[in-house]
Amino acid sequence: MYIFVACMTRNRMKNKSTIEEQFEAMGNDHVSSAEDTPLRKDAFVLSDTEKIARIRENIREVMLTLGLDLDDDSLKGTPNRVAKMFVEEIFGGLHPDRRPKASTFDNKYKYGEMLVEKNITLYSTCEHHLLPIVGKAHVAYISNGTVVGLSKMNRIVDYYAKRPQVQERLNIQIVRELQKVLGTKDVACVIDAKHLCVNSRGIRDVESSTITAEYGGKFKEESVRQEFLEYINMETNF
Numbered sequence: 336m337y338i339f340v341a342c343m344t345r346n347r348m349k350n351k352s353t354i355e356e357q358f359e360a361m362g363n364d365h366v367s368s369a370e371d372t373p374l375r376k377d378a379f380v381l382s383d384t385e386k387i388a389r390i391r392e393n394i395r396e397v398m399l400t401l402g403l404d405l406d407d408d409s410l411k412g413t414p415n416r417v418a419k420m421f422v423e424e425i426f427g428g429l430h431p432d433r434r435p436k437a438s439t440f441d442n443k444y445k446y447g448e449m450l451v452e453k454n455i456t457l458y459s460t461c462e463h464h465l466l467p468i469v470g471k472a473h474v475a476y477i478s479n480g481t482v483v484g485l486s487k488m489n490r491i492v493d494y495y496a497k498r499p500q501v502q503e504r505l506n507i508q509i510v511r512e513l514q515k516v517l518g519t520k521d522v523a524c525v526i527d528a529k530h531l532c533v534n535s536r537g538i539r540d541v542e543s544s545t546i547t548a549e550y551g552g553k554f555k556e557e558s559v560r561q562e563f564l565e566y567i568n569m570e571t572n573f
């Protein structure tokens with residue numbers, strides 16, 4: 336896993352005792368804990384409809400606490416709109432039922448070279464601030480006899496992006512899924528994305544973006560990696 340992050344300072348959490356102090360020390364740091372999205376055991380006990388009803392009340396509470404008048408025509412639909420958007424759209428990829436179906440084909444053309452799908456539009460959400468991550472994913476694989484429809488790569492990127500995410504985990508989840516679907520380790524993914532929690536608030540660095548890369552199998556070889564990076568026109572040596 337390779338990662339370059341502009342404009343982030345890393346505070347240490349040493350000598351901190353209470354949970355509150357640890358959160359305070361973490362500040363705006365983006366710490367990822369595991370490759371799997373941290374889900375509760377009861378994550379899918381409630382139906383989507385039940386989740387929407389509960390989140391609607393929670394959002395209502397947040398807005399009321401902020402002092403907003405929910406009888407106002409412009410605001411009264413917001414709690415329901417946000418709840419539906421969370422469950423069905425921007426966090427819809429939490430539900431395994433929405434995982435793209437794995438339809439693969441035999442590689443009839445015996446094409447054994449690298450296949451690159453670049454500039455896949457990526458919209459995700461930073462799990463530390465619940466603000467958008469907007470960028471591009473570039474995905475590549477070398478077929479070992481199985482190929483996948485091109486749109487499937489976009490769908491896999493989109494499915495994992497539609498979760499509260501950290502970019503490193505998103506990158507790994509995309510590669511892992513494609514490795515599973517294609518039955519090969521020879522998969523790579525580079526993500527270049529802007530995090531609105533960095534661009535629009537906090538340090539407000541409009542220009543910075545974060546690049547992560549995950550290389551599997553043959554992509555760990557320098558020459559193969561270089562070829563991929565040339566296709567996507569990126570600087571090398573990371």
Ligand SMILES: [Zn+2]
Pocket residue numbers: 365461462463464465466530532533
């Ligand atoms: Zn963030």
